[in-house]
Amino acid sequence: MASELKMSAQLEQIDGELADHFRALANGFQKLDKIKDPNRQSKQLEELTAKMRECKRLIKEFDRELKEEENGNPPEVNKQLNEKKQSMIKELNSYVALRKTYMSSLGNKRIELFDMGAGMSDPAAESNVRMASEMSNQELIDVGRKAMDETDQTIERSKKVVHETVEVGAQTAATLKGQTEQMGRIVNELDTINFSIKKASQLVKEIGRQVATDKCIMLFLFLIVVGVVAVIVVKIVHPNNKSIRDIPGLAPPAPARKLLSVQYYQAY
Structure with a gap:
């Protein structure tokens, strides 16, 4: 414990702050399991990532203070403080790995939701929703070409709408000009x-x-x-x-x- 290690006041303060952040991380990941909405999960992961950055900063500060006090401490105390630092780093790395797992799971969920949303436009394809990793290269090429064709059609429709909008704007301008002359x-x-x-x-x-x-x-x-x-x-x-x-x-x-x-x- 911090009292057994005979840490300085600065090191005790850093150790206390790290302990608070580690508890907050543990509670945050427990809450993350209960959240079903991917958007809320992503927001929760962002908050946890910010806490992990703060933990990393505190560990660096702990190491810097440790090196400054190393000459004035007995070898046994320095050894215990280094072990304490390593345990902090190990605990932080465990949360980092847990975050990567959740990020990977959240990414897969987003891909599945995207595929399901695309299939809803075609009722015949609702039963054939597959992951991109399960498709062959030719199928991926066909899907890509289809998406490009749909994009081209959308662009053409947008161009047509823009052209019609320009014509309406020109007609409106001519009408306003005529009305202005009439008012004059x-x-x-x-x-x-x-x-x-x-x-x-x-x-x-x-x-x-x-x-x-x-x-x-x-x-x-x-x-x-x-x-x-x-x-x-x-x-x-x-x-x-x-x-x-x-x-x-x-x-x-x-x-x-x-x-x-x-x-x-x-x-x-």
């Missing part, structure tokens, strides 16, 4: 209509002002006509009205006057 024409027409409305408003205002002026002139002429008619009526009704005689054009004609000389000659 609509905007120009709206500007023209707006300008026409403003011009019409100005014309209406000018016409309104002109009509108001014409009304004033017509009213003034009407008043003049009414005044003339009133004077004529008054003249007819009261012909001796002196105030009306003085109006130019309306006064009665003056009586004819004879010259004095004419009257004189007539008298004689």
